[in-house]
Amino acid sequence: MRLARHIRRRTDAVRSFSAPTMPVAKRHDWLSTLEDADVANLNARCSKIIEGADAKPYNRDWMDKCEGKARIVAQPATTEEVSAVLAYCNEKRLAVTTQGGKTGLVGGSVPVHDEVILSTTRLNTIEGLDKDTGVVTCGAGVVLETLDAYLREHDFVAPLDLGAAGTCTIGGNLATNAGGVRFVRYGSLRGACVGLEFVKADGTVVDCARTSLRKDNTGYALPQLLIGSEGTLGVITKCCIACPSLSPFVNVAWLACNSFDEVRKVLTTARSTLGEILSAVEFLDRGALDATLRAHPDIEDPLETDAPFRVLVETAGCDATHDAAKLERFLEAIDVEDGCVAPTTSAMNALWTLREGVSDAMTSRGFVYKYDVSLPPSTLYDLVEKTTERLEHLDVDVAGYGHVGDANLHLNVCDVTGYREEVHALLEPWVYEEVARSRGSISAEHGVGQCKPEYLHLNKSVEAMDLMGSLKKVMDPHLILNPYKVLPASVL
Numbered sequence: 322m323r324l325a326r327h328i329r330r331r332t333d334a335v336r337s338f339s340a341p342t343m344p345v346a347k348r349h350d351w352l353s354t355l356e357d358a359d360v361a362n363l364n365a366r367c368s369k370i371i372e373g374a375d376a377k378p379y380n381r382d383w384m385d386k387c388e389g390k391a392r393i394v395a396q397p398a399t400t401e402e403v404s405a406v407l408a409y410c411n412e413k414r415l416a417v418t419t420q421g422g423k424t425g426l427v428g429g430s431v432p433v434h435d436e437v438i439l440s441t442t443r444l445n446t447i448e449g450l451d452k453d454t455g456v457v458t459c460g461a462g463v464v465l466e467t468l469d470a471y472l473r474e475h476d477f478v479a480p481l482d483l484g485a486a487g488t489c490t491i492g493g494n495l496a497t498n499a500g501g502v503r504f505v506r507y508g509s510l511r512g513a514c515v516g517l518e519f520v521k522a523d524g525t526v527v528d529c530a531r532t533s534l535r536k537d538n539t540g541y542a543l544p545q546l547l548i549g550s551e552g553t554l555g556v557i558t559k560c561c562i563a564c565p566s567l568s569p570f571v572n573v574a575w576l577a578c579n580s581f582d583e584v585r586k587v588l589t590t591a592r593s594t595l596g597e598i599l600s601a602v603e604f605l606d607r608g609a610l611d612a613t614l615r616a617h618p619d620i621e622d623p624l625e626t627d628a629p630f631r632v633l634v635e636t637a638g639c640d641a642t643h644d645a646a647k648l649e650r651f652l653e654a655i656d657v658e659d660g661c662v663a664p665t666t667s668a669m670n671a672l673w674t675l676r677e678g679v680s681d682a683m684t685s686r687g688f689v690y691k692y693d694v695s696l697p698p699s700t701l702y703d704l705v706e707k708t709t710e711r712l713e714h715l716d717v718d719v720a721g722y723g724h725v726g727d728a729n730l731h732l733n734v735c736d737v738t739g740y741r742e743e744v745h746a747l748l749e750p751w752v753y754e755e756v757a758r759s760r761g762s763i764s765a766e767h768g769v770g771q772c773k774p775e776y777l778h779l780n781k782s783v784e785a786m787d788l789m790g791s792l793k794k795v796m797d798p799h800l801i802l803n804p805y806k807v808l809p810a811s812v813l
């Protein structure tokens with residue numbers, strides 16, 4: 322029993338710049354083009370403006386798939402500067418893309434054309450923690466791992482955790498309503514966020530972050546509008562997040578399963594035997610495991626079996642003896658091919674690296690088509706099998722992994738030869754239509770970004786999409802905020 326924390330290296334956000342980019346939406350003709358006079362005006366309003374070659378890395382996304390052509394990056398240090406930048410851009414009809422850690426996986430954080438990039442990374446002050454309520458107040462640009470480290474010093478933890486924690490920002494997490502590996506324990510960030518300060522497109526600062534109260538039912542929940550809005554409704558500048566207490570005793574079990582049904586049984590048994598100490602249930606298939614093992618030659622799979630699935634079950638509790646007894650009961654109750662419990666903190670970290678390293682391993686190997694879907698648990702893995710069959714004649718790697726505890730599958734198809742129209746056409750819209758046929762969601766946790774607006778109708782009714790368009794026009798009448806993202810042009 323030990324106090325554990327897996328440490329991630331910083332996600333390398335700048336890759337080779339050599340992969341081809343995806344097809345993009347046509348530029349809106351109502352938006353202006355940035356002139357030299359605008360740059361001078363923005364320089365007067367914002368304490369840091371990045372220009373020219375230095376702006377290039379901010380234009381290319383983490384996956385090396387999407388590239389914009391922004392001339393400048395505004396990096397405000399205060400809410401007032403954010404407000405001044407937006408007020409100016411709104412008046413001049415200059416489009417703005419807000420960017421946090423740029424780890425988003427749907428091309429939401431980079432411009433599509435020549436939008437001004439508004440980087441939040443200097444809004445990185447942690448204002449404080451209310452130890453009575455567990456509510457932490459901080460700037461939107463605080464890196465998730467930094468926030469979590471701060472909280473741990475005070476015996477609290479962030480209510481979410483994900484593989485990009487060393488780079489992503491809490492503002493980006495909120496803007497995408499990120500899920501991650503603790504969702505099964507702490508639920509959605511929507512529940513944890515008790516206050517937000519945000520800036521509307523016209524520069525108005527809306528302060529709903531004045532309190533660290535956990536309960537406040539005074540009318541419309543405005544922060545909820547911003548959560549998951551992916552930079553299309555406003556810029557989040559500050560947040561108040563209710564954080565759980567630290568559960569210091571952590572265990573990680575690594576199990577080999579022969580079928581996806583076996584994986585599902587592990588999940589139900591974990592829920593019933595581990596109860597409140599269950600803190601993660603993740604799975605990988607053979608394709609994902611091979612990719613991550615290849616990328617981490619220093620790490621060995623402790624299980625020698627060829628069984629096609631691995632499940633990572635983590636517990637985190639406050640009483641080492643009680644936790645050990647529960648874990649024992651869980652291990653006795655499951656029927657799997659093989660399994661082990663990590664004997665040391667470094668062994669735990671290695672297992673987490675195998676799981677969280679899959680995304681990076683796939684992306685480093687070639688061009689990756691990524692699908693992040695929710696499906697009914699009983700048919701969750703069928704999509705991976707059908708995809709493998711559909712692409713059998715092509716030389717591509719298919720991997721299925723994800724947050725099985727939340728019925729969230731990540732389907733990755735990697736083509737080492739680069740982007741191929743033929744592969745793309747076989748995958749889309751087919752994958753999204755398959756998901757819709759199974760009554761799943763085409764975006765479980767990554768959002769819509771620039772990759773999926775044209776498929777939004779598969780999850781939203783006409784009336785719901787129209788209302789989304791109306792809300793957009795109320796919040797951002799000149800449609801300058803993150804254009805070409807989330808909403809299809811048809812509802813604007």
Ligand code: FAD
Pocket residue numbers: 332383418419420421422423424425426429430441461482483484485488489490491492493494495496497498499500501502551552553555556557558680681766767770803806
């Ligand atoms: P960015 O990528 O910079 O931006 C994402 C979106 O939010 C953009 O649309 C942007 O315009 C908007 N935005 C950013 N900041 C603000 C703000 N302050 N105000 C308004 N809009 C804003 N996601 C998960 O949900 N679960 C996972 O388990 C997970 N694992 C990942 C693992 C890896 C290795 C990587 C690379 C990514 C992973 N992601 C995961 C995706 C990504 O990390 C999350 O979506 C994260 O929340 C994005 O945060 P960011 O600061 O990098 O935001």
Ligand code: 2HG
Pocket residue numbers: 426484501676677679680681691692693723724731732733
């Ligand atoms: C994960 O859970 C992330 O590892 C990334 O959400 C998934 O890259 C992906 O497809």
Ligand code: ZN
Pocket residue numbers: 501723724731766
């Ligand atoms: Zn994920």
